[in-house]
Amino acid sequence: VTLLLTGVADRGGAAIDPAGLDPANLLAVKAEGRSVARAQGGVPGLHGARFLAQSQPHILLEAASTNFEDAEPGWTYAREALDRGADLVLASKGALVLHYAALTETAQKRRRDLRFAATVGAPLPVLEMADRVLIGVEITGFEGVLNATTNQVLTSMSGGASYEEGVSEAQALGIAETDPTLDVDGWDAAAKAAIVANAILGASLNLRDVRREGIRQVSSQALREARLAGETIKLIARAVRRDGTVVASVAPERRPLADVLGALRGDQMGVVFFTEPLGRVATTVEHTGGIPTALTVLRDVINVARARGWTSAGE
Amino acid sequence: VTLLLTGVADRGGAAIDPAGLDPANLLAVKAEGRSVARAQGGVPGLHGARFLAQSQPHILLEAASTNFEDAEPGWTYAREALDRGADLVLASKGALVLHYAALTETAQKRRRDLRFAATVGAPLPVLEMADRVLIGVEITGFEGVLNATTNQVLTSMSGGASYEEGVSEAQALGIAETDPTLDVDGWDAAAKAAIVANAILGASLNLRDVRREGIRQVSSQALREARLAGETIKLIARAVRRDGTVVASVAPERRPLADVLGALRGDQMGVVFFTEPLGRVATTVEHTGGIPTALTVLRDVINVARARGWTSAGE
Numbered sequence: 309v310t311l312l313l314t315g316v317a318d319r320g321g322a323a324i325d326p327a328g329l330d331p332a333n334l335l336a337v338k339a340e341g342r343s344v345a346r347a348q349g350g351v352p353g354l355h356g357a358r359f360l361a362q363s364q365p366h367i368l369l370e371a372a373s374t375n376f377e378d379a380e381p382g383w384t385y386a387r388e389a390l391d392r393g394a395d396l397v398l399a400s401k402g403a404l405v406l407h408y409a410a411l412t413e414t415a416q417k418r419r420r421d422l423r424f425a426a427t428v429g430a431p432l433p434v435l436e437m438a439d440r441v442l443i444g445v446e447i448t449g450f451e452g453v454l455n456a457t458t459n460q461v462l463t464s465m466s467g468g469a470s471y472e473e474g475v476s477e478a479q480a481l482g483i484a485e486t487d488p489t490l491d492v493d494g495w496d497a498a499a500k501a502a503i504v505a506n507a508i509l510g511a512s513l514n515l516r517d518v519r520r521e522g523i524r525q526v527s528s529q530a531l532r533e534a535r536l537a538g539e540t541i542k543l544i545a546r547a548v549r550r551d552g553t554v555v556a557s558v559a560p561e562r563r564p565l566a567d568v569l570g571a572l573r574g575d576q577m578g579v580v581f582f583t584e585p586l587g588r589v590a591t592t593v594e595h596t597g598g599i600p601t602a603l604t605v606l607r608d609v610i611n612v613a614r615a616r617g618w619t620s621a622g623e
Numbered sequence: 624v625t626l627l628l629t630g631v632a633d634r635g636g637a638a639i640d641p642a643g644l645d646p647a648n649l650l651a652v653k654a655e656g657r658s659v660a661r662a663q664g665g666v667p668g669l670h671g672a673r674f675l676a677q678s679q680p681h682i683l684l685e686a687a688s689t690n691f692e693d694a695e696p697g698w699t700y701a702r703e704a705l706d707r708g709a710d711l712v713l714a715s716k717g718a719l720v721l722h723y724a725a726l727t728e729t730a731q732k733r734r735r736d737l738r739f740a741a742t743v744g745a746p747l748p749v750l751e752m753a754d755r756v757l758i759g760v761e762i763t764g765f766e767g768v769l770n771a772t773t774n775q776v777l778t779s780m781s782g783g784a785s786y787e788e789g790v791s792e793a794q795a796l797g798i799a800e801t802d803p804t805l806d807v808d809g810w811d812a813a814a815k816a817a818i819v820a821n822a823i824l825g826a827s828l829n830l831r832d833v834r835r836e837g838i839r840q841v842s843s844q845a846l847r848e849a850r851l852a853g854e855t856i857k858l859i860a861r862a863v864r865r866d867g868t869v870v871a872s873v874a875p876e877r878r879p880l881a882d883v884l885g886a887l888r889g890d891q892m893g894v895v896f897f898t899e900p901l902g903r904v905a906t907t908v909e910h911t912g913g914i915p916t917a918l919t920v921l922r923d924v925i926n927v928a929r930a931r932g933w934t935s936a937g938e
Contacts, residue, residue: 445918585914590905
């Protein structure tokens with residue numbers, strides 16, 4: 309399959325070329341801290357519906373900063389792209405945790421493909437495992453280390469650092485953002501728990517439905533004590549089906565160091581599915597970050613192309 | 624997708640019904656130790672080309688006992704099914720390690736789907752991870768615990784049992800066969816290494832190309848020593864691309880107990896892919912055996928149906 313980048317937008321505007329933009333040119337402009345509106349094909353101030361009308365995408369990749377207040381601008385872009393007949397690949401979480409039912413209904417009604425692998429701990433194949441591997445298997449729940457920042461902070465603290473030093477180290481490594489609130493208070497992990505629960509357990513959870521505790525209360529002392537017992541503390545996101553409803557939570561938990569989740573260090577991530585009859589099915593990845601996340605978006609795009617029959621080998 | 628079982632064959636003959644056989648009836652007959660030729664629709668002595676002509680399958684599930692001498696009867700069934708225009712789901716390994724090039728060429732020429740997830744450590748999603756998840760990722764190699772019998776024997780020995788006691792225990796648990804030679808001498812793991820190397824590393828290895836050492840030489844003493852160092856011994860199947868060629872091997876290795884493969888106990892299985900830029904990507908399963916293997920065959924069947932557009936939701 310040949311991919312053509314017909315339009316790209318950022319806060320400053322957009323660049324458009326129906327014949328295909330040059331990624332190298334766009335990257336060079338962004339590397340200088342400027343808007344794509346300054347690149348070849350650039351149009352300052354071009355956004356939203358007008359941007360979609362001009363770029364005419366078959367697939368919209370929506371990767372705006374996640375916004376847990378009103379899911380904008382992603383939510384409007386998502387609806388307008390579906391209305392225009394585009395398939396949708398999401399990298400931002402807002403619309404998925406604030407408007408999941410409306411989003412999936414719209415996609416279904418318009419017969420559009422909706423994928424969001426990059427939102428749930430990219431590059432971990434959480435959704436692909438459920439869709440492609442655990443076929444004929446009952447998934448009763450899952451748990452995972454799905455937030456890189458908190459895992460990096462806990463890893464540093466486990467090595468003797470204070471909470472503040474851990475956060476600084478995660479920032480220096482490019483893992484944590486300048487304001488790490490959404491991560492350390494568990495919002496990011498809670499959003500991931502809700503998205504996965506909705507997608508694979510048939511729940512319809514909103515972000516506020518997830519019981520949430522972050523890592524600010526985890527002390528270096530508690531990590532030292534855990535270590536003496538051959539354990540550590542991890543921020544675990546979990547959802548389980550119980551008596552017909554799905555209960556989701558995010559909280560710090562003690563785990564054995566030899567446990568598949570307990571063994572994850574730095575920005576590594578992992579997920580464990582609770583299944584019948586395969587028991588616990590686990591997947592872990594060693595490297596996360598920008599490039600792995602971008603690859604996960606690409607994975608969704610390729611899988612849309614396969615589903616649409618656009619690839620040379622059909623599926 | 625609705626699956627219709629139009630024919631089923633065993634050593635004694637076959638049962639045929641174009642309108643669909645009743646699985647419960649077949650299971651009842653097999654539970655009595657009798658051939659399906661004795662079930663409803665049964666035809667004693669019906670085999671091979673005549674069986675395929677009468678059952679007219681869209682998909683052939685080939686699950687004969689694996690035969691590493693001449694790959695029969697699976698190899699002939701596979702070719703005849705492809706010739707008749709059926710897609711092919713293999714659960715036996717013979718044809719894949721003795722005739723891989725011929726098999727894949729025939730499938731490609733006839734534009735038939737060829738899947739064999741159940742042959743490489745079912746229900747581990749080894750091939751699905753490569754095909755569906757590690758998209759845009761360079762896979763440079765893999766290693767895994769892919770043989771249940773040897774892992775069960777080593778787990779027992781690690782708990783103090785002798786090699787002979789370990790084998791007896793694995794047999795009592797229904798994991799090891801009466802003649803465990805193919806497992807304990809590493810043939811089964813070597814076949815899996817070759818199949819995965821061929822499928823995902825583009826190799827064209829035959830079974831004899833895999834350097835192979837089984838577990839008969841592993842002593843209880845060696846396992847005790849490993850344990851004192853926080854390690855254990857696992858039979859590791861591995862293939863890596865090196866200077867343009869793929870080198871595959873099976874051998875016992877010391878692994879830390881906290882390692883993702885070192886932590887696998889009993890008949891658990893796991894695989895680790897070496898990738899760029901995701902690093903080590905691992906998947907493990909807790910329960911293996913007959914039902915998980917059957918589910919893996921079903922997974923292939925569903926994925927064939929999706930690729931063919933037979934499912935209600937397209938792919």
